Amino acid sequence: MSAENLALLAEPSRDCPLCPRLHDFIAGWRQREPGWFNGPVPTFLPPEGDAAVRFLIVGLAPGLRGANRTGRPFTGDYAGDLLYATLIRFGFARGEFKARPDDGLQLIGTAITNAVRCVPPENKPVGAEINTCRGFLKPTIERFPNLEAVLTLGGIAHQTTVRALGGRVAAMPFKHGGRHQAGPISIFSSYHCSRYNTNTGVLTEEMFVSVFKDVAEFLESRRSR
Template sequence: MPQNAGSGAAEPSRDCPLCPRLHDFIAAWRLKEPEWHNAPVPSFLPPEGRESVRLLIVGLAPGLRGANRTGRPFTGDFAGDLLYRTLKNFGFTRGEFEARPDDSLELVGTAITNAVRCVPPENKPVGAEISTCRRFLVPTIESFPRLEAIVTLGSIAHQSTVRALGHRVAALPFVHGAVHETSGPTLFPSYHCSRYNTNTGRLTEEMFVAVFARVAEHLRR
């Protein structure tokens, strides 16, 4: 299990059977790559624990050769390179990110999770899987007593987070760079930091950094 993995009701079991398609997909990859993590990927937490978390980042789902392989969110693929570089620039990490779960990287006042904890085929979870996995996203959010900001990466993660907070998606729509005040944590939606989005120009590094600049300013206030 990766360093600082979460526990309790906020985390599915290693052999979670709730989404048969995802369960079977992981089972097939356990046969192909028995040394990989190949299980639901737990939330990545700071060493100081859940009580220290003021910022939560919610991604879509583990990448097949990224978090599904390494067992730590955004570790092992391009998206993690951009995310952790940006977090370091704003003081949300310490140590060095080396794209493996036993590197020296630690989060600072920050936690990272996914709306869907298991890797989906072609990186595309279906609606039922997103809804089912919300039973873990809700207690994850509730487990952070000092949470002030949530960055949602992509429309699916954003919509699932909005629903997990008990709000209507229409009232808090996904718009990159928006700032949505709620009765709880403030939401900062961003395009996902995937290689596809950066290669096509939908998301530039400057656009991504600007989101976290707003987050840092919000937390300073």
Template sequence: MSVAAAKRAKPADAVPAEPPVDCGLCPRLVAFREENKAAYPDYFNGAAPSFGDPKAKLLIIGLAPGLHGANRTARPFTGDYAGDLLYATLGKFGFSNNKYDARPDDGLKLKGAMITNAVRCVPPQNKPVGAEIKTCRQFLNARIAALPALKAIMCLGRISHDSTLAALGVKAKDAPFGHGAEHELPGGAVRLFDSYHCSRYNTNTRRLTPEMFESVFAAIRAMLG
């Protein structure tokens, strides 16, 4: 299915772009959420919503909320190390008002961009299983379809990439993952960009450097104008 086709498909029982906070579709994730409610009663502890501009031309898709990041703050990549690099880079390339301070009340606003996750609830050890990724894909598909101005999708990591392809009906062999890779999606209206995930592990091991990350954003900015 192309992005354009996904936007046109609006059955009466259409899946919402944002799952309910207390989504109960994945038993393992629900059980982990209940554990976290007991351990961290002040955390958000729910299906983390997307964040950004509803008229976004760029959709950034991560893996899942971090336990002490979005699971705590209810905003993607807010409060964990990965957010430091992501939001600094968004600001540098004009996709935000550059007011990130790792708090959901810091006044940050995205401009022409939105951030979501392939899996909306925090998984144990930051590792969702295949069934959870597949179950949550309906919300990813709906999120993509709900962005009328979308021109670019940036996938952070292979799981995000693979789930996005599956959501849009693109075969993995036709759009292989690789840092800096670019793929035209069916219909030609949207282009997919890949990056290694901006996790602390990837940056500490230099698998991903700030310069490598910025190069992907530079390509996106050049494409969007």
């Protein structure tokens, strides 16, 4: 399949009807907050395009007042503060993150997407929605011809990514700091960088940074081959 067709298949339409509960939830917020993005949030790409992507980050779903409001993954809520600061620290992004889609921040060799593209009520997608949206995750992964590493944030993102890559979840269980091989792709995993996880101590900044250090070292080793 051509790169152009894969890119089209990877992004749901603005009014994607495939998950009725999510479609109706967004419709309600379009009436309440017409100035918000309120739609399936597209994958955030580097300016050089798909061929430049060696590293893909997969989150769970847009936050209501984060990506659902701004239209850019992990932008507008706490999770983005930690994620983008870490990306900049390891050279996966450049510029200054100001939690706005027009802040000029650019990704370097990296793309960011979500397992579920539409905001779910209470940040909790159901199984059918996760399975349906995998129809977009699979071509998202396939659109990057030079992809070498995927980082999954949380158990749901991990499981659906493993399935999208044709793997068995039982053979590749989620674990913070874990790493599995799915064909040519190395899957790294971390607890999600949500405020809940950091406030409760499930995830510390040091733990999060350690995972990115592993990814950066892996990609550097691949570059030197």
